[in-house]
Amino acid sequence: MNSTRVRRDRHAFYEVAVQGPDWDLDFLDRAFRARNGRDPVTFREDFCSTAALATAWAQRGPEHRAWGVDLDPEPLAWARRHRLPYVRDVAKRVTLVRADVRVAQKPRVDVACALNFSWWVFHERADLVAYLRAARAGLADGGVLVLNAFGGVRAERPLSERTRKRASSAPDGSPVPAFTYVWQQARFNAVNRRLLAWIHFEQKDAPRMARAFVYDWRMWTLPELREAALEAGFREFDVYSEGWDAKRRTHTGVLHRRVNLDNDDCWIAYCAAYR
Numbered sequence: 001m002n003s004t005r006v007r008r009d010r011h012a013f014y015e016v017a018v019q020g021p022d023w024d025l026d027f028l029d030r031a032f033r034a035r036n037g038r039d040p041v042t043f044r045e046d047f048c049s050t051a052a053l054a055t056a057w058a059q060r061g062p063e064h065r066a067w068g069v070d071l072d073p074e075p076l077a078w079a080r081r082h083r084l085p086y087v088r089d090v091a092k093r094v095t096l097v098r099a100d101v102r103v104a105q106k107p108r109v110d111v112a113c114a115l116n117f118s119w120w121v122f123h124e125r126a127d128l129v130a131y132l133r134a135a136r137a138g139l140a141d142g143g144v145l146v147l148n149a150f151g152g153v154r155a156e157r158p159l160s161e162r163t164r165k166r167a168s169s170a171p172d173g174s175p176v177p178a179f180t181y182v183w184q185q186a187r188f189n190a191v192n193r194r195l196l197a198w199i200h201f202e203q204k205d206a207p208r209m210a211r212a213f214v215y216d217w218r219m220w221t222l223p224e225l226r227e228a229a230l231e232a233g234f235r236e237f238d239v240y241s242e243g244w245d246a247k248r249r250t251h252t253g254v255l256h257r258r259v260n261l262d263n264d265d266c267w268i269a270y271c272a273a274y275r
């Protein structure tokens with residue numbers, strides 16, 4: 001069923017540029033298992049876009065089922081066209097739902113997530129709490145919601161980062177050419193903590209895909225998220241971030257629970273809210 005057409009669309013580039021489903025799912029598994037002493041089997045990917053995580057979850061085993069929720073029909077259609085037909089029987093265990101994540105979903109699941117900072121789309125606290133309440137209502141007893149955030153003094157300012165990505169393949173098997181992923185923070189407003197950011201994709205011999213994705217986010221702080229989560233009814237809230245290997249000057253790939261986090265540079269935190 002492999003298509004021979006080269007995939008040069010923004011979703012294919014996005015997945016290669018910023019997503020690492022297995023690494024994320026390993027952490028979700030671990031966060032749930034630590035509290036419940038068993039493996040989670042049901043999962044909901046809020047803000048799922050092309051459902052990369054939801055599908056990777058269902059691929060973990062015949063018991064695993066996943067739901068993906070997104071407001072926008074366009075990425076859901078992309079997932080139905082370019083992903084689900086290529087995972088055979090697994091597709092039966094993935095349900096895509098077009099809905100606002102502020103509406104509680106059924107069935108209640110073991111694990112849910114809002115990754116790549118998607119929840120920063122909410123600018124007002126009332127909207128954030130409404131989302132957290134709905135996410136909690138859609139969790140089974142003992143369930144966990146994982147959200148990530150970034151920050152640090154080097155993050156709260158205009159910047160542009162370029163990362164070269166090797167040629168790879170899309171979920172439908174078609175080749176994705178090598179490209180450069182550009183993350184550009186255009187403006188950060190300290191008064192309301194709004195961040196305007198863009199993703200651009202650049203390839204040799206092809207027009208630049210400027211502003212392929214546009215983000216108007218509120219950079220919520222970790223204590224703001226903790227307080228909103230507790231107000232929404234979550235019992236506990238833990239913060240994790242990756243270890244740092246000082247010798248090699250690189251992250252270790254392992255998330256550790258933190259009660260202190262250095263704000264000097266730039267950090268990414270994974271927050272686990274327990275129902």
Ligand SMILES: C[S@@+](CC[C@H](N)C(=O)[O-])C[C@H]1O[C@@H](n2cnc3c(N)ncnc32)[C@H](O)[C@@H]1O
Pocket residue numbers: 018019046047048049050069070071072075099100101102115116118121
């Ligand atoms: C940055 S993408 C997330 C992609 C992917 N989940 C990831 O981890 O990289 C954000 C997605 O959130 C969706 N979205 C924004 N507001 C939403 C809402 N209120 N309810 C459901 N989906 C929403 C958008 O349509 C978009 O597909």
